[in-house]
Amino acid sequence: MSKIHPMSDKELLKADTPDLMIKLFEWSRREHAVMDDELVQMSPYLTFTHTDLQTDKPPSFYLIGKKSAARDVFGHQWADNIRKSQASPIKNHKQPSAEGYFKALQNGFNFDHVEFNTDKVMGVYRRLIVPVRAKLAMQPSFFVMLPLPIQIEHKHGKLDVEDRCGSNKPKQNFH
Numbered sequence: 001m002s003k004i005h006p007m008s009d010k011e012l013l014k015a016d017t018p019d020l021m022i023k024l025f026e027w028s029r030r031e032h033a034v035m036d037d038e039l040v041q042m043s044p045y046l047t048f049t050h051t052d053l054q055t056d057k058p059p060s061f062y063l064i065g066k067k068s069a070a071r072d073v074f075g076h077q078w079a080d081n082i083r084k085s086q087a088s089p090i091k092n093h094k095q096p097s098a099e100g101y102f103k104a105l106q107n108g109f110n111f112d113h114v115e116f117n118t119d120k121v122m123g124v125y126r127r128l129i130v131p132v133r134a135k136l137a138m139q140p141s142f143f144v145m146l147p148l149p150i151q152i153e154h155k156h157g158k159l160d161v162e163d164r165c166g167s168n169k170p171k172q173n174f175h
Contacts, residue, residue: 002116004096006103012111012128020045021128024146028109028130035134039144044068046144049101051131057094058101059143069147073121090116101143104129114147123152 012025020042027038047070048063064071064079071079074089088097093116104110110129116122127147131140 002090002093002096002114004100005113005115006100007111007113007126009109009111017126018148021126021146021148024128024130024144025109025111032136033108033130033132033140034136035132035141039132042146043144046146049143049145051140051142053098053101053105056098058088058097062142069125069149073123073125073147073149073152089120090118100127100129104131104143105140119155121152121154124150125152126150 009025013022024042024046027033027042031038044065044067046065047061047068048065049059049061052059061082064082068079078089088094090097100110100112108131111126113124113126115124125147127145129143129145131143133139134141
């Protein structure tokens with residue numbers, strides 16, 4: 001089960017937001033979300049999806065960055081085989097998640113707070129979704145999503161909260 005709570009750009013720019021998330025948001029505003037070297041530098045932390053939006057499910061994944069929190073939370077095996085599953089491992093997540101991608105297309109970004117629970121892990125994270133264009137005048141070619149955990153608890157008891165993006169803010173690790 002999952003719950004997704006929309007958040008505003010004002011909430012995104014608050015002091016507790018990790019630096020990389022702010023950097024991605026500012027990049028999307030400044031560069032009009034056109035693919036460039038700055039986005040490539042952020043790509044290890046990002047999750048890439050197609051723009052194949054349907055009303056009842058989010059777009060399919062095609063790449064999970066090597067340093068993406070999604071890879072850490074749901075496992076390297078899931079992330080490396082994403083083309084086979086093309087879906088989030090979070091049950092009942094498709095419809096609420098899809099809405100965020102539609103909002104990103106309308107607004108140029110979407111920022112929200114996600115609570116989820118699976119058989120293996122439960123947690124809370126924030127995600128920033130940005131549609132990306134290959135060239136300025138084109139329609140978005142793909143989405144990038146930056147998931148950043150607030151609190152993750154693996155069902156075997158390991159509690160994990162990490163700063164995944166090189167923030168200069170204090171780390172919050174509860175190992």
